[in-house]
Amino acid sequence: MVKENSQWLISEFAQEAGISTDTVRFYIKRGILTPQYGNKGGANPYRMFTEDDLEDLRTVKVCQLLGLTLSEIREILELSRAGSMRNNEMAVRVEKRRAQLLQRMNEIRDLVHYLDSKLAWIRREPGAEQPRLKLPNSKWKRGGDTHNLTT
Numbered sequence: 591m592v593k594e595n596s597q598w599l600i601s602e603f604a605q606e607a608g609i610s611t612d613t614v615r616f617y618i619k620r621g622i623l624t625p626q627y628g629n630k631g632g633a634n635p636y637r638m639f640t641e642d643d644l645e646d647l648r649t650v651k652v653c654q655l656l657g658l659t660l661s662e663i664r665e666i667l668e669l670s671r672a673g674s675m676r677n678n679e680m681a682v683r684v685e686k687r688r689a690q691l692l693q694r695m696n697e698i699r700d701l702v703h704y705l706d707s708k709l710a711w712i713r714r715e716p717g718a719e720q721p722r723l724k725l726p727n728s729k730w731k732r733g734g735d736t737h738n739l740t741t
Contacts, residue, residue, distance in 0.1 A: 596641060603639035607647050621664050622650055656687055
């Protein structure tokens with residue numbers, strides 16, 4: 591349980607957050623987490639993590655679930671920390687990501703339907719024909735607009 595005004599060293603923070611110390615260090619290098627330097631450690635002061643860092647990590651996890659890149663996540667956190675993210679700006683970002691997720695949801699629905707049809711064809715169910723998958727307009731598209739998974 592998080593206590594008011596808690597401060598943690600990296601290993602304590604990692605344990606509190608449920609991630610590895612390597613992940614914490616990776617996020618620091620990428621500018622995702624920005625712990626403060628504490629009084630401990632002499633000439634090489636230790637990084638100290640607070641509840642704000644835990645909140646940033648929660649934001650990271652939500653953003654990752656939404657499919658945002660680390661660069662996008664860092665930008666959101668930087669704007670949030672600076673207090674320069676306006677509500678209308680955030681609304682535009684949320685609406686854009688929502689539309690992208692709805693598009694991806696439709697693509698996944700089509701892929702599941704294709705796999706269901708493919709299974710029926712493989713099992714030689716009555717009336718099942720070999721399905722053809724229409725590819726979405728994605729970066730992974732390689733010539734033509736259909737693909738047949740026969741191999």
